[in-house]
Amino acid sequence: MSGTGLDVAVREQAELGEGPTWDPVGGRLIWVDIVAARVHTYDPVTGLRTVMATEQHVGAAKPRAGGGLVVHLRDGIGLYGPDGAFRWLVHDREPGRRGNDGAVAPDGALWAGTMRYDGAETGGSLSRIAPDGTVTPVLPVVACGNGIGWSPDERLMYFIDTPTRRIDVFDFDGEHAVNRRPFATIEEGAGFPDGLTVDADGAVWVALWDGAAVRRYTADGSLDRVVGLPVRRPTACAFGGADLRDLYISTARTGLAAPHPLSGSLLVLPDAGHGMPGTAFAG
Template identity: 70%
Template sequence: MTTPAFDVAVRAEATLGEGPTWDAAAGRLLWLDILGARLHTYDPSTGRRSVRVTDQHVGAAKPRAGGGLVLNLRDGVGLLDEDGSFRWLHHEPVPGRRANDAAVAPDGSLWAGTMRYDEAPGGGTLSRLTGDGTAGTVLDDVAVSNGIGWSPDHSLMYYIDSPTRRVDVFDHSEGRVANRRTFVGIEEGAGFPDGLTVDAEGCVWVALWDGGAVRKYTPSGELDRVLMLPTPRVTACAFGGADLTDLYITTARVGLTDPHPLAGSLLVIPDAGKGLAQPPFAG
């Protein structure tokens, strides 16, 4: 267990900071404040930042192959063009439900999670969307759909439904998953698994909500590192920077009666490891 030498990339008071994603084409990091309905960008080479207010709570933003972003929103998945115009790709509003984490698969499809605002068991889903908007349900009995990632050879998909206190793993082939099983379990008192990222060696890095930490697990599921952070609600992590060696970490303030001054900020641990290049959404 270590307290790493982290930097504050962006000092902020995000209600629910989430979804760090490295946008390689633009050389910037994307991240969200889900409940604040804000899309943030940060360029580490210049320090330049921007904030865009979205019309709905936004769970994820990912680069698109044709430019612009794909957004996982409360009422479905939409496309934001570089000129600021927006259109729905898949519109499916469900009362009491919102978007949460999402990830782009090796084939360019978007795997988008949802959850109920009250976090009711079975109220969320995990869906797969192709570039033409075709949507298929992967999982339909989810409470809080969270971290998603693939092994370097694409043969495995990792997935978190936070209240289960597990990181699960599936066999993955051609956009389909099977043989769900437990990769690692998170013990009582250590928090709940939230977002995850997979590095170039196949290790799985897991953010712990109410655990104040990021854990690194080897491909065999052995705990390799515990990176302790100063605020408890650590939500997600992703590698970024030109060489994909810096670990960016989002945090949240929601529900904290006496939040740490850095709660809601974007943190970064330089030279933490080596990330995998993430494909853009094929739409």
């Protein structure tokens, strides 16, 4: 990896590492291993790591405003308190379906995507979960509800339904996402768009599953940077560190007959750009 600036933040063999999220209060990076039902944390200053087992497969874990975590599980949305106590906020079991990616909107609501274990093209969804647990369906039919993010002015929302090979963009009014349209399309042979993050310039960074790369698209949808990776299946990316300048990249080894030794590790590209502060879940 010499010459690229890329480094290994956490050497791990996660089956399906996902959802890196910076927690500014804890000064740590939170990420999950979906199928191992584990939430990982990493402090880049001290090197301290923690691993917590969850009740079920976990698609995303985000900080809560009052401490603890909100988690997107197989059967709904769960809350961990600062003391580690668990309770369901939304319990909505549908056999064959699980929680996938999630992101907290500027107003503190959780936007959560789902998918079917068998990858059926009509088995997933995108919903908004208010802090009180009210669920509002946004896209009731998608294949794989994935990368979600907002522009710096909070007027646009980005979303990925992975098999479409597109990053889509919506107009956003603080609560509703409307007027869906393509923002960028990943060409055949370059992999599939997975998780994304938006930087302070309004550019969208996206991890390419089976594409061994992370791409940056400017606010007008133009491709302006490609970061090649040693692993085939990067899953998501997020800016972290005290100044939000380091790009963390989660990766997976699931389904690979001969995974690279770093597949499943958490990678980091120091001083990649400038991220935006996240919002904690208000529930």
